[in-house]
Amino acid sequence: MHLSRFKYIPLIGTIRNYKKEYISKDIIAALTVAVVVIPQSMAYALIAGVSPVYGLYTAIVSTIFASAFGSSKHLIAGPTNAIALLVAGSMSPYMAQENAYQLLFLMTFIVGALQILFGVIKLGKVINFVSHSVIIGFTAGAGVLIALGQLSTLLSISIKDSSHMSTITKFYYVLTHLSQTNLYALGLGVMTMVIIVICKRINKSLPGALIGIIIPVIFIVIFALDQKGVKLTGAIPSTLPPFVMVQFSLAGVQAMFGGAIAIAIIGLVEAISIAKSIGTTSRQKIDANQEFIGQGIGNLVGSFFQNFAGSGSFTRSAINYHSGAATRIAGILSGVLVALVLVFLGGFAKYIPNPCLAGVIMVISYNMIDKKEIAHIVKAGKFKSDSLAMWATCLATIFMPHLDFAIYTGIAISIMLYLKDTNKVPVRILIPSQGKDSQIIEKKIESVKGKVDILIIELEGNLYFGSAEDLETKLDGLIDKAKVFILRMKYVTSVDLTSLNALKIFFRSVKDAGGIVIISGVKSELNSLLKNSNVTSDIGEENIFMTENEIFASSTNALEKARSAINCDPTDSGEKSASCTLLESVTNFNGSTGGTNKSTASL
Template sequence: MYLSRFKYMPLIGTIGNYKKEYFSKDLIAALTVAVVVIPQSMAYALIAGVNPVYGLYTAIVSTIIASAFGSSNHAIAGPTNAIALLVAGSMAPYMAQENAYEMLFLMTFMVGILQILFGVVKLGKVINFVSHSVVIGFTAGAGVLIGLGQLSTLLGMSIKGSSHMSTMEKFYYVITHLSQTNIYALGLGLMTMAIIIVCKKINNKLPGALIGIIIPIIFIILFSLDQKGVKLTGFIPSSLPPFKMLVFDVSVVRNLFGGAVAISIIGLVEAIAISKSIATTSRQKIDANQEFIAQGLANAGGSFFQCFAGSGSFTRSAINYQSGAVTRLAGMMSGVVVALVLLFFAPYAQYIPSPCLAGVILVIAYNMVDKKEIKHIIKAGKFKSDSLAMMATCIATIVLPHLDVAIYTGIAISIALYLKDTNKAPMKILVPSEGINGSVIEKEVRAIKEKMDILIIQLEGNLFFGSAEDLQAKLDDLVDKSKVFILRMKYVANIDLTALGVLKVFIRTVKESGGMIIFSGVKSEFSSLLMNTHMNSDVGEDNIFMSENEIFASSTNALERARTIIGPDVRGQEADSASRKLQESKSILSISPDLESKNTAAF
């Protein structure tokens, strides 16, 4: 198969397996995507604070490269709203400089190189550290910022020195100078927004943004509204993206590095999320590391053709898939279509009113706030880790002056809350009854008030240094609560030396107080660890019961051993003791929900 032989050059595999019937479907999808991407890419360029033509350049070059090298057949890359806002935030202090665009393209190159490195060293799983809640919070905050930032353009206001002002400063200026509103600009912007909304209600496939820009152009020409204070986009060159060498400057690299890291991370999160989302229905296997490399090549390569950083687009990818695209060639052809439009129809773009592009952006900004998902996260718990991470990231995005800091804040909070939730040592206390039924009762650690003959301590999950303190506190509460303790290790997935040290202290403390420790359900991989740490000699070889194939066997044997140690008075005279009845106990099955479905050794 071509696809397997050319894993890192998937385009070759696609061409090798291409069929004639695919072309018409890919072409229709490409034309549909191009209709959407033209107004979107120009609007995103304005969000990034650059001339709209650079949005078109990015929609051409980045889209073609990412589609050629990506692992998804349907994901469409290029300029996106969130990345454009990050670009604007990183470049804001430098846009007044003469070499601003040189710095912009160098940062795009840096983003690409970082993403390629992430893919080469196979850091695909690292992206999981950026939680879904952080992305939702950042996107919502970005939507608010984008919307506020476009109000002045929608109202036709001209703000002196706006390039040095934050979004909130611009918003304050707008609300304190509403008297400067240009009614014609506002009318055109609202017209565009209304057309987009109506088109969406009539049919989702209608290119509302494109129609919403074309109709106002007619009004501009008929009524000469450009002479009444309505600002137009201006001249856009009729040429393909020009090749231009980058200007490397160590000081620029140092200044823009933090922003480049944030853009590369969020860009990859977007791209992977989109690819996986579509793959759930297309059934295509997604390689995260290959997607990293594809996005990196798109940004690094695009930087030589005057592109700013881009990523995968949720809207355009969904349209591409829903329009019937079969292969990656659909994405590449959409880039070619945009190039042809730029080459032959660019002169007409100068009549596009800026308030109309602002209207497109405002609709996009509103849709960026995923209200349904936000409600879902909050409903799960206002003070849960996901909710707190989402709200903190959203607020930081709106309030903090640097968006890359907002991203790092969200990631840090997300990881900190996760660690907070994982520093607990999962433990269950099982008390075997002395009755004829042989039942086992589950109790909380603090519920054990009186001294028992036998207590079963069931340890679970990963016992590591982070949970060692909690483990020690729980075991300390149990030291004087029993004569014999059975440490059930069956459901311990992993244990490190710090946690083993806590168990060792517990064993010695129990022995000093005249008690006894028995291990049950010890997995083979843990036996050498017990031996190397001399815990087998502390406990005694006779008191270690390995995990067996028979359900409950090791704990039955451990419980029998415990009763033997205690003596015949405790064991009682019943022919069927609790230890022998343990295998038939239904209550023990409720201790772990997967016991009934597993035929491996329990306890």
């Protein structure tokens, strides 16, 4: 049986090639990840606005299936901060309804189905439309929003009908009711944050979040702080995630679809970015489309086991890799271990104080703001596309009523700014001239004041409809500036019909003005386009020179044609023009590289 038959089930290949020495490595990594994921998943559930048990369910089912079907052998999926916030934003209008959780699991199903669809139809490159700056901006804004949303829990200030309020409204309410702060709750939350920071400074491998929750629990039990207004998590079911059929309805799909698209896209960007980052170090090639399918299966299957949408976690994936995980089995085992903890130790979760979970979230929120990357983007240019897209997405995330709109805003701004940056055609104007020792050099000029014999116009990049107007404007200003134009196309990657029409207008205008256009460096696909568009009839097929294997051959042929075009016969005084002398030196050179400046020979 060949492994190629199971290319969409990477787990089979892992099992068939599994070695004994991998067992201890995968178990140690799984234990380390499980210690971290338990407090994290409960905290992320609170961000999503649901009971902590659903975070544990997601950390079990989603993690196991995403590890089994994903491309990366180190990526750990499950609940994440950014996705949890998107879930909360999408579900906030519906949480007061009786069928709120049914809609939540339906949205998880839609997210998974979309991600699988993206992978099946091989839309791996779709993530390129979400720029790095948009993700940095969204993550920073999400960090601020998450922190503001947890203030009421940290201070133990109750807010009535909070499910209908925006985070900014809740924040304003907290500021105006600070007198209601429960100092015991605040003390426990601050204790958790301090413990996490201290553990990180002592040793990054220490499970600071878990220690930061266990120690305050001791205070809760000893001093009965739950009787002094400190709210506890409460009892959670000590059972495995139950199978519950997703409730499908047209109205439900319509309500959840918009948010599901944003969650699906951001979830995939998050997962692929993390997988590729670790893959660079581990030297593992990541198949984006297979990772799409893996993430999609994790969410789709998870929707039947009361999961909210998840994605790849950078923290847990990095811990998994640095703990020595050898295969994807480590990720699967981490989910199994969380399930065992839930079954045998779930009863103790009722003593966990909500302010301590809020403290964990506060530290996570702070770490979400990538200050170094923000500084790097700003340093590159405050008004550059990347910087503008980042700040626009960040502000939209904080102030827009729907987070999915913030994502779409960031993507739209990125695309618009990209198009703005690419609607200018790089056009270099060059004049061949005589250098020292009979060398021919190219002189780049910004503008042509008078009229010259030969003008070289070098075009670069992708000539598409967005840049056609700029191309036409620049060429129009050169029509009467030379007798012969050599249009260098060797650096042009593609030409669409709109830009080709701009070129045709230039060719006809030059012809009407009595000039000649010669095209050099024409690739075969461009030559076919020129013929099919009847461009050859405008300038003559003899004036089109193909790109050839011989170095500079196309440009040399174009120069020979230019020499005959400007009539280099001697004048009555027996002298030749400087251009003719120059052209003869090049054409007599006959394409060899000896004695000719390299930059000039690239004519």
